[in-house]
Amino acid sequence: MKLSFSPENEAFRAEIRQWLDENLCGEFEPLRYRGGPGDEHVFIDERKAWEQRMAAGGWVGIGWPSQHGGRACSIAEQVIFHEEYARAGGPGRMGHIGEGLAAPTLIAYGSAQQQQRYLPAILEGREFWCQGYSEPGAGSDLANVRSKAVCDNGVWKITGQKVWTSLAHEADWCFVIARTDPGSVGNKGLGFFLVAMDQPGVDVRPIVQITGTAEFNEVFFENAVAADIVGEPGEGWKIAMALLGFERGVSTLGQQMLFQNELDAIVTIARKNGAAKNPLLRQRLAQAHLGLRTMRYNAMRMLSGGEDGSLQREALVYKLHWATWHRDLGELAMDVLGPDAELLGENGDYDLSRLQSLFLFSRSDTIYGGTNQIQRNIIAERGLGMPRELRPR
Amino acid sequence: MKLSFSPENEAFRAEIRQWLDENLCGEFEPLRYRGGPGDEHVFIDERKAWEQRMAAGGWVGIGWPSQHGGRACSIAEQVIFHEEYARAGGPGRMGHIGEGLAAPTLIAYGSAQQQQRYLPAILEGREFWCQGYSEPGAGSDLANVRSKAVCDNGVWKITGQKVWTSLAHEADWCFVIARTDPGSVGNKGLGFFLVAMDQPGVDVRPIVQITGTAEFNEVFFENAVAADIVGEPGEGWKIAMALLGFERGVSTLGQQMLFQNELDAIVTIARKNGAAKNPLLRQRLAQAHLGLRTMRYNAMRMLSGGEDGSLQREALVYKLHWATWHRDLGELAMDVLGPDAELLGENGDYDLSRLQSLFLFSRSDTIYGGTNQIQRNIIAERGLGMPRELRPR
């Protein structure tokens, strides 16, 4: 057990830091600290251009194996990359669903042909992805997927509705879980499809959120043509579960640095407006700092791998931890703002400040991707061996 | 809606106050503030003598109807009595199970003969009662009672085990719920029995608690003779439920005054040792005060009766409220005590101070008489119409 980084690691840190210094400026300067959760709807074109700049610098797919064009960076290097990226205020990544979810899935389960078709466009920041998992009424319960895939002369066609799809209207591709076996129930009989968004059978409707903005969408598929199926029909559940694993990868460290930026902003305000002298707020600010640190330590354990490579307890609790922490941070932000917390900007409709937006948008953290209640069930059942929920007779 | 007491009420207040002044002194002086929850095992003989003094003063059964020897006091007068009693530091009542539970049950469901046999001895402070409800493994689930009552030549004999019976070794009588119909399950087929404690078939074994003291007991019945059955065989559930209702009567106000005494003691220490200057503790002390006040207001609503006499929402939440409040008060007491919280007295084994005892003993409040979890189920199901728990297939 040791925490320190090697001299090679530190050289890598210097490299990314310098690159960001030289590139996250000029036309990209306004993107600093923008485009994160709750703010994903801003600067779309500029952020796509930024993805291409990143790609040109060789900073996309740094964790991918080299045979797929990646840099095969070690965990430590990836940690460093995400730390420095967030420290510099790097904008919310338009490409993260492609780079962090679609690509690892294709690398693990895709055919050579699929890898050749999709990976370069992701690596070059040319094509963007979104995720078609949740369905209305099914919540995060993937086993309840009702979207259907029908094979028509060798072409899979998708019909159904997905919801909570972020950036769907900006994406070129969507990966979709749909039922290939019409008689199946639960986690059997699902397939994992790649669907082009720009076709008549795909209709994207924004969902206006508590913030008044819309970054989530409903996506309606009606006989939409799937360009590809990954794996075999019926393997969709297995692939989707692996993909959920990728979500808990190194990118969590990037998320943490965004959180750190938010906490820093709150601390700055507290020091300015006197809230930092309030003993109650001091305790809560310290607890927020403490919670973020333990989140980071948990992620470091997660990335280092468990002693026997099996169940990682720290991974099991990770979502519950960050979601709850982030929601609490939103409340803390408002209390630190004090009497000004309620007042909006006066530039147009419902002009939320960054911290007001944090307060409202973070309410979704404990809901999407498995509510806190679902997370607690999973922890108790898988982590502690407590009985599963009873089903109705 | 009005809160004030009438001049007649205030005259009544003066009367009980004066009586306590003149009687709770001398030999009874050491009993002040003693004998409450967690402290019920002290001064047994003296407290029995005190009950007789109370009886002589006409202060037992003040809420009973006059035909049974009570004073038929109004709710307002009973409120006043309990307030003044607790304000004076009146000791924990040895007779409260007889006066507050057995007697109202007998008045409601007992035969004239039973009323004549039992009520005078309660009224005169000569006979004391305990309660045989809970059973091992059944928790607070009365429907799970396994104790049996068999009628043998017109004499009911009880066999079974009760637990969490307070003051059983000091009681003359126990009321016991037992199954009269051997084939019955759930809340059917139960009977409500009156059993003398001083007989060979009754064995009382103290349960040593977290405090190192024992005021709860296990009681074993083996063919113990029941002197009486109240109501008919099979009516036990109905009678027991009514009795649970009596528990939420005016005596709750007395309990609140005990709580107030505890909170006052904590405030006194906080003012003395500087804890009252700690902003975190100030918030918690204020919240404790607030919680106790709302408990009092809830009780006033409860006693005034709902607008339509049916479901009283404030009554439904009452147990959860006080139990949680009291447990939190115990933790607050320790934090106010600060570095001294950990240190015991040096008079014998495990010499807890009053507030240390509060801290430990209040952990039982959220368990006995229906755990907080059971209370929440009841509130959700009866108060909010949410579905009952599923049973295993």
Place this chain on the structure above:
Amino acid sequence: MDFRFTDEQVMIRDTARAFLADASDSAAVRAAMAGQGDAWARVTGEMGWQALTIPESCEGLGLGWVELAIVHEAAGETLLVSPLFATLGTGVSLLRACAGEQQQADWLPGIAAGEATLGVGMQGPGKDWGLRGCGVRYRPGDAGYELRGELASVVDGAIADTLLVVALDETESPESARVFRVAADAQGVTRRQTPGLDQTRDLAHLQLSEVQVAEDDLLDGSRAGWPAIQAGLDLGVIALAAELLGTAQRSLDLAVTYTLEREQFGRPVAGFQALKHKAADMMLRCECARSAVYYAACTADAFLEGQASAAQLAEAASIAKASAGDAAFENAGEALQMHGGVGFTWEYDIHLYFKRARAGRAQWGSSDWHRERIAEFILDGDEAMS
């Protein structure tokens, strides 16, 4: 002692609910958020609530704070967008406590007739509730007094016809506190509506530059300084607490209704113990807040009849505000969570409750502020309050 509604109070409640179910349904609230509709005209025209606590001698209904709490609770249940709280809850309350007899006779009949709305201002920008946050100073002026300063987050301050302004003199001592009646269109008053996170309540920023106030417009009862003014404000705190009680209760109701309808894993999600227990805790908070609010309302009546002290009123008001504010915010937050994905969409109403609850909990003294005031009573005095 009788701590339950009279038959008349039950009727007032039922009437209020029936009226608001129509006048302040979701569509009406959303229209009002966009500046359309006029619930206030219906409130004054059909219900006459603006006259509720105005004495009969001043052409009001002569009812008390229990009735005031009942209509505010109903308003909080439906997120009524109107100057009811500003005019009746805060304005009339302050006048009842601090205006002289003649002043009441002069001013209250117009309000009772629905001809004028009120706004109460004390807090300066970025300042806390309480006298220390007072944003306006007065000094002798040509006509009597001259006011200058800034006020933030004045509820309905941009639409009120008449402003009641709490101000200090240069000594900034509690004894110097006074309340002035200022016409909204008086020379030197600049008003700007400030958009808020909670769109169901209008807030305003007010600038006062050398505003001249006549001697007659100094509220007589405020000449004694802070204690009388504080009592007047506490009467308003109770109205806000009642609103928050309504918001807390409706949040619970919405959550229970939604979870009974929504199915997951083959059964209504209301059957899951985790949600049942959340709901039970929400109900506990509601019932405590309910008792605290109506106790405070009874105390307000007793105070106005000289049967309760200002300290008792302050304690009861703080307990009510902290209880109801926390109940509203926590219940609305839990209700949002219990709605799952739809809870944070604009389409469902629960986010409106959440925002109103947060704003209300912070206004007129946050829960922490009120707890600190309770702490002063129990910890700092020579004797604990009775």
Place this chain on the structure above:
Amino acid sequence: MDFRFTDEQVMIRDTARAFLADASDSAAVRAAMAGQGDAWARVTGEMGWQALTIPESCEGLGLGWVELAIVHEAAGETLLVSPLFATLGTGVSLLRACAGEQQQADWLPGIAAGEATLGVGMQGPGKDWGLRGCGVRYRPGDAGYELRGELASVVDGAIADTLLVVALDETESPESARVFRVAADAQGVTRRQTPGLDQTRDLAHLQLSEVQVAEDDLLDGSRAGWPAIQAGLDLGVIALAAELLGTAQRSLDLAVTYTLEREQFGRPVAGFQALKHKAADMMLRCECARSAVYYAACTADAFLEGQASAAQLAEAASIAKASAGDAAFENAGEALQMHGGVGFTWEYDIHLYFKRARAGRAQWGSSDWHRERIAEFILDGDEAMS
């Protein structure tokens, strides 16, 4: 960066657990509470843990703080009653940080050999943790220094052979802080074991009256004053945090085991969602505490190797102590609740965990105290800590 146990560390943990399952089972703990049995003889004889962090040059095992945390965690799991924490966790830690090289060479071998136990004292009666609560003052004396004052709640202070006493001079300035080595039987030292709510840990009250200390018994590294001493104490804070982690984890384990066995309404109560969710939250607290404790242990190693600053050590120690202290107390409290009626009987062990957790959370700085120290770092400095 590799934040997982090495194979050797896994072995140390497994060995520790196997040893304590026997040497510190429920019967052994209860016997020790009554003053019987001697786990310490077995710890020193069979395991040699007293030598764990003593350098090999001083005849110790030369291991680091990760290993120290491992054995303390195991001790916390079983409520081990012994001077392990006092001697190794606090005493050796303070010597490692503050004793000079020669002093370490002179003193540590005897401790490594299991010949001496240590106790560390700083807090005066009724005082908080931290320098402001320091209960002893020194001044020049015949032999070097003279100490006087009172110490409260000294862990194992009544049985330790050697006391390490943090003291101030009359200026009471942080710069004047020093650590003195005092023989427990020195002239002027009066010791009294003080019974505690937690019976698994001995506490003592110490009276120091004109105790003479030789110049050589002033720890060399403490001549620079508070910062070095604070670092030495923080090394001990980590040991206590590790113990509390063990207590938190075992509380969870006991609760899960009990609820899986106990049936109600026809099924194991572990199947009720309310209890599952409590257990999930307990596990979250455990895992956060675990990461915080081992991160702090790594930071301690880095500090002793000159790779981390005292401020980084302080931050990591405070995070570990607050996380583990809260986890232990909250988990033990929930576990007690999950046990239902038997939870508050003397017979079941869970109340022993509850009491140890409360005591441990309060000792060596409460969670609030440590959070306030974190707040100072992030809010009061010129720059936030990295």
